[in-house]
Amino acid sequence: MEAIQHTETIRRTFCRFTIPAVMAMLVNGLYQIVDGIFVGHYLGQDGLTAINIAWPVISILLGAGLMIGMGAGSLISNYRGMRDTTQARAALGNAMLLIFLIGLGISAFLFHFGAQLLTLQGATGQAGEYATRYLQVFIGCSVFAVGASAAPFLVRNDDSPKFATSLMVLGALINTVLDYLFIGKLGWGLKGAAVATVLAQSTVAILALSYFLSRYSTLGLSLQAFQISRDKLSNILMLGSSCLVMYLYTGIMVALHNRLFMEYGSATSVAAYAIVGYLMTLYYLLAEGISEGMQPPVSYFHGEKAHQKVRQTVWLACQVTIVIGISWIALLNLYPKAVIGWFNSDNTALISEAHHGIRLHLFSLFLDGLIVISSVYFMSVGRGGMALVISLGNMLIQLPFLWLLPKWLGLEGVWLAMPLSNIVLAIFALGAMWQSLSRTPAPPTMAPITS
Template sequence: MSASPVQVGSLDHQGNGLASDTEIRRSFWRYALPSIAAMLVSGLYQIIDGIFVGHYVGVDGLAGINMAWPVTFVISGFGLMLGMGGGSLISLKRGEGDNTAALKAFNVSFFLMIVLALFATFGLSLWGADLLRAQGGDGVTFSLGLDYVTIFANATIVTIMSAAIPMLIRNDESPNVATGLMILGALLNIVLDYVFIGLWQWQLEGAALATIIAQLIVCIIGILYFLSKRSTLGFNRQIIMIDPRMAASIVSLGSSSLVMYVYTSFVFALHNRLFMEYGTSVTVGAFAIVGYIMTMYYLVAEGIAEGMQPPVSYYYGSKQYENIKKMLLLSIKVTVIAGIGFIAILNIMPNLIIGMFTSDSGGLMVEAKNGIQLHLFAMFLDGIIVLASVYFMAIGKGAKALSISIGNMLIQLPFLYFLPQWLGVDGIWLALPLSNIALFSIVAPMVWHDIKQREQQPEFNVCSST
């Protein structure tokens, strides 16, 4: 079995639970690297679809999948909510030494996956087409987008489980297994995209089928892992019955992740609508490319945050508060460095990056370059906001994590309302970075106050924060 966070951050000579900087770094990278790799791999499902659609279907295909993506992304958000919420509760209970409760949290998480999948299938079947029309979809763009959404509507359980299972495996102290599982899924998706889109010309239906089949393989292998002796968790008929209080705790802890996905989907949909109103389908296609590019960094930031979560949850459960501060500060440092480096690369070689998604050297390329310059210059702040939300989730403060996610969505609305009226298309591009700057000025003091408050109250009660 892999070493737990407390084994990595061993007790010092005074026996007070304080880990050295070297031990914190070792613990951080042990969880962060597999988590970053896993998130990048999970994002490849969408990014690879975009690459093949851009080259084999064209601008209409990019616009269509960009309108379908906000609809299907919420389904992945359900899985992330249960994976992060269930995983956080599992690690918290283990930190408290309550392995029975940890096992119960695992089983309840799977029960909730089935329940949410039923609701998601019903919702997509009923309102999928309307959600595409609400973004301005019509003609070929609407038809292609609906093809993509229809496939996902019939396989919501697969999408939800494929997002949640690797996170539960990671909190079962097997981060490398989780990463390997997601890499396998991404590689399968690449092969199937080539066959379905490139060879068989199935367009967006092929993109959706490639993703669902790859996710299904991830689900099957993940379930087999939990049935094996390697796992310390497992399915138990005696405790699989729903526990309303524990289910509420899982949803509460993970709800900020779902809201973050809902926020992302809503903002993308609103951008699509505004770009269709102030621009053309070419502008929406350019936004699709810029969105895929931003997703690459966003997934790195989310991977850092999710890699931070298991050790922080464990440290919180065992009341090692100084170790939490060290882990958080290291995570912030890595997030900022990664973000600034990513921005530099994008501005040095934009043509190379954009060329991954299209062979069009005309208007689509020009508009995408403009989007990179205006839309992404402050994206490292978005990474810190994600980190703050996961931090509060990891220490059991689901309400604060949720408030950050909701704030992230609401704060963009006035920017998206006024800026396009003043600046046109450029105003739509600028709405995200300017709102990130505004939200960061609120979230940063909020996190710092939480850290300082705990330093002043070393005997802080874990239960009082949930």
Template structure:
């Protein structure tokens, strides 16, 4: 289920890569460099998908620390290979793509060695690779909200790039990339909290231990949203400091990036609330509600993204996501409160020795 879609994705990206970049308004060197990077990723799509999925498998095999170690090894390797390929070998964006693929594949191979090793608590045999449509359907259904969450990220990038090229220029796109890196840093942290919460919530909820279920949810919200609020405040107070990691000596990019951080990321912690809520709903078997939140989060941005710039110009593009997130916060909060009231009505199991 990873290899087959990976091959299909490779073919799609190789044949439509230029069209996808052109649709986002890429021209000249931006189009050239973009496709240089994209074609390397396209050829290696199955490995890229595998590197994303394998750490989750290891987590469920009770080896989260080892999975994190392999991911750190891949990240450090990526940095070193970027320096080698781009600075010394002058491979430009092709080198960046190769560094990404090689490092992610290395992390994936290390994880697979553990999964198929005797130390793994689950021994995988050749017969386990036989196709099972019933299990495949259950996997797809349970992971649908996560799928749409990643589609939402891709959709957001495409839509914003299109609007930035329409109301701004390539420097605006570069500033959006910087804001995106800073957003992704928080998003991945809160996603780690959410995915770490899921198996614990599922266990407590399955045991009908509702107090413990809510306690875990509260802790995830405390660290996910609380940490997000601190991170957001740091970005708003010191935007030039964070932008300085990316802009170098480009003064125009620095000015735009600082402005972007201030108006694009003031409601960043709200995204953490959505991620944790969706993970909680998945964990208690309400995946369809998590899917609804993800789809609504995607669709609600469209009117803001295409209407606000008509009145505010490029600032309307920057404000579209935080404003739409604040609007969506209200119904999602109501949904979560109703869900908690619903699980409060679940009767605790009668002890066997009663």
């Protein structure tokens, strides 16, 4: 990757890739958050409950795109670190094939099983009707949703981080304007939110494809790049599988929480959980952006066998993630009513329950960011299996907490399950990453690096 220069400091390389990645993730997250803001103010508690019930199903699309984008991105950067442009281009072509095939497969899956997945979470009444309308819009547009999710990572690893960010900014702006038009002016409700999102995602996916077919792309695409390679396909899926599992984990955990909140609380509890989830998502997007910005240089340095640079980059990412996480937790606890008011300011019971959820559900939030970094680190150095173990562990370790704590503590146990399980997983994930970084030998001769 020509853009990573040997004379460039670790801090500068990290910032140059991470800042656009963080901006892209925040902008990408605005799809969900802006939807939540408009839905909360125009449709109230039922709308927030419905969108939180629909989200676990939609997360399949986002996770599939992230799997392809991150898996192919790591593979592309590794090949470019080895100066093998032909193989990097072939990895990009096979990623495009996966977007199309997996997108069609998810459309079929949602058509046959989407409604059942909503029912399993307790979707009934007005909230259930809203959620069904929201999901129906995505069924025929899964390829665009997957493509839009993968696009920024593929473009960024083509050495165009600024263009990747610009794509996501454009998509978020389109989504915001259309949300206002469809929900606020035309009264389309939750279906309007879905249509706005799909139109924005389609724009991003089409523009990304146009970029790769243009002269501005470093790699570019040709018919030869679309030759199916089992090795490329399997490597992309293996390297990115932890990202898919992470999103599936999030979706499954949201679904389980929705069910338990309905059982031990009420629809108000689910709506409060939606608000707390949006606030958690803001930090998660920052942490994910940091880890994704870390990925191209770490993959490159690993391919170059510059192990000391790998260590420095990962440590810098951890420091930034911890500072941001603790700061966000403090801000939420100091000004809870102000941030809750972004989504709803007139339902006293909802505001009170969301405030309670912030205190119990988010106190160990910064550890979630470190877990993401550990997973992306292992993926970046070609250890997709270990990244997958961490992602699976993130899901499995919550299950006993969700089973036992509500029985002991009732509604408060549902709120506490995630933060307590995060503490346990962080001990394992960070220990494994530290051990891996410590065991990797530094090269015998290396120019001094300033960070």
